[in-house]
Amino acid sequence: MTSADPVPEVHPAPAAPTIASSGGSMLSDEGSTTGIDAEVLKRTLHRYLQKHRAALVAKLDGLAERQARWPVTPTGTNVLGLVKHVAGVQAMYFGEVFGRPLPDPPAWLESEDGDDMYATLDETLDDVVAFHHRSAAHADATIEALDLDARGVVPWWPEDRRRVSLHRILVHMGYETARHAGHADIVREMLDGLAGDGDGNLAEKTPDEWVLWREHLVDVAERSGLRDLGA
Structure with a gap:
């Protein structure tokens, strides 16, 4: 492919008989932390979540409003949208799931129309970053306040799998954040050649x-x- 090639038509990947295609709600049958120091495990999971979170937001450093919003894939993936999406998902999983809703949530948080995947003209880059930090602080407070085996309910998951533990949600959000941080890394490289997150x-x-x-x-x-x- 060259820069002169047309943007390819979007074709969803076919379903594959693997755990990767089964959806986040199917990745675990919960299990137990028996035999593991629960506090050490919680700190480790939390630390990885914070690392991936920081790497994601850092991909906005040095970008102008236009660059931050620029879609570089046929599906419209853009750095600012990725940060906004993760902030919203984080607010829901560490908020509503454990009966600790984020105060004064934005209207788009409940939208199913893709409003979390881009910043509107009424939102600035700084607005999205500020919301991400507010969402992260709220998530961190939930993680600090609850034990790993604290129970919650994910109302948007299938009925037989929506009862979860904090352990499960920490793993889920670590995966979610790392995945989108990787997306942002590639998008940023396509924008101006900046690659990696400085970790060697x-x-x-x-x-x-x-x-x-x-x-x-x-x-x-x-x-x-x-x-x-x-x-």
Whole structure:
């Protein structure tokens, strides 16, 4: 593909008989923390959630309003929308689920029309970041206040799986946040080339070396394509 290629038509991925395609409510049968120090486990899960949360929000650093909102995929994925979405999901899972609703929630929080996946013209980048921080503080308060085995109800999950523990929701939100932080990482790279989150996992290359690396991968891809054609 080149920059001149048309935007591809969106085709949803086919369902696969794997746990990844079964939905978040199917990922666990709860289980027990017997034999594990519950407080240590809670701190570990909380720490990973905070790490992924920080990595996600940091992807907005240095972006102008237009860049932050710019959709780089056929489905409209944009950095600011990802931050807004995670903030909303976080508010619901650590709020309503445990009977601790976020005070003065925004109207879009209950919307099912994709309003959480982009910032409207009435919202600024700073507004979304401020809401994310408010949502995070509320979530952290819930995590601190409850034990891992504290029970809650996820009303939007299937009836037979909606009764959950804080343990379950911590794992679920850690997964949710890390997934979208990865999305934001790729989107930001497509916008201005900024990649990684400074944790040392990105290879150390100069800008020129990255150009050569990508050209190498393009060459490999092209050669493999010719091989498929029998050339």
